[in-house]
Amino acid sequence: xxITKVEVRTPLGALLTLTLEDPTNGYLIEDILxxxxxxxxxxxxxxxxxxxxxxxxxxxxxxxxLFKLKLEPNFITQTVRQLRxxxxxxxxxxxxxxxxxxxxxGLTVDIAGRVESCEAPLFTQxxxxxxxxxxxxxxxxxxxxxxxxxxxxxxxxxxxxxxPGDISTxxxxxxxxxxxxxxxxxxxxxADNVLRTFDFSSALETGDVLTVNTIDGSKAVMLNRSGTLxxxxxxxxxxxxxxxxxxxxNRLRVYATGAxxxxxxxxxxxxxxx
Numbered sequence: 001x002x003i004t005k006v007e008v009r010t011p012l013g014a015l016l017t018l019t020l021e022d023p024t025n026g027y028l029i030e031d032i033l034x035x036x037x038x039x040x041x042x043x044x045x046x047x048x049x050x051x052x053x054x055x056x057x058x059x060x061x062x063x064x065x066l067f068k069l070k071l072e073p074n075f076i077t078q079t080v081r082q083l084r085x086x087x088x089x090x091x092x093x094x095x096x097x098x099x100x101x102x103x104x105x106g107l108t109v110d111i112a113g114r115v116e117s118c119e120a121p122l123f124t125q126x127x128x129x130x131x132x133x134x135x136x137x138x139x140x141x142x143x144x145x146x147x148x149x150x151x152x153x154x155x156x157x158x159x160x161x162x163x164p165g166d167i168s169t170x171x172x173x174x175x176x177x178x179x180x181x182x183x184x185x186x187x188x189x190x191a192d193n194v195l196r197t198f199d200f201s202s203a204l205e206t207g208d209v210l211t212v213n214t215i216d217g218s219k220a221v222m223l224n225r226s227g228t229l230x231x232x233x234x235x236x237x238x239x240x241x242x243x244x245x246x247x248x249x250n251r252l253r254v255y256a257t258g259a260x261x262x263x264x265x266x267x268x269x270x271x272x273x274x
Contacts, residue, residue, distance in 0.1 A: 003020060006032070010095065148161055156253070199237035
């Protein structure tokens with residue numbers, strides 16, 4: 001079994017630990033559904049006199065995680081009613097919960113969702129509970145962001161980021177400007193060997209901190225000058241791509257003429273299924 005335990009956290013900080021094959025706390029996980037890659041919705045168009053259809057767009061749907069628990073009271077400190085009531089504390093309908101999965105290979109990931117239902121029938125010889133959680137962001141996210149440090153170059157020298165996730169992810173690029181600069185370009189060649197670029201052009205001064213966020217839902221180009229934050233989105237070329245790390249080796253180069261300028265790239269691996 002690839003999962004060793006699951007932790008459930010509520011917004012109030014309460015913690016429930018469900019350990020595989022260990023019903024010490026009164027709960028035995030019989031099954032967890034919804035951990036596979038989610039279904040994609042694919043749209044296409046058909047044309048007269050042409051066979052088949054033409055692909056238009058696609059997107060991955062929300063994730064529905066389903067816990068099937070067996071209630072195993074010891075009848076000394078626990079009863080079935082107590083176990084059922086305790087579940088309601090963590091899985092009340094519409095409650096936001098955070099799930100943390102611990103894998104046997106050492107990987108630990110988080111995912112957040114809202115409780116759709118918690119069903120624990122009263123009149124049964126073998127009490128069980130079925131819990132449905134809807135996760136609107138379907139990805140499992142690594143706990144620890146990865147920070148890569150580097151310097152701009154005026155040559156063709158690349159550096160490599162080996163991205164372990166199986167879902168492409170944006171990153172946060174922070175340029176710590178230590179001299180005047182008017183433009184730079186981030187070159188990116190992932191495993192498909194297709195070159196993608198992010199071109200930036202705007203006057204930067206010594207002491208500026210420029211942050212480029214390419215994460216979906218948070219995309220921005222921000223300048224911190226003497227503690228004042230302003231948007232420099234206009235400095236991004238309209239033809240530029242919001243770069244994303246892809247599975248495998250990603251070769252990058254931050255090109256700027258003149259002396260090297262330090263930067264960091266921060267990303268968090270994302271996984272489409274366990």
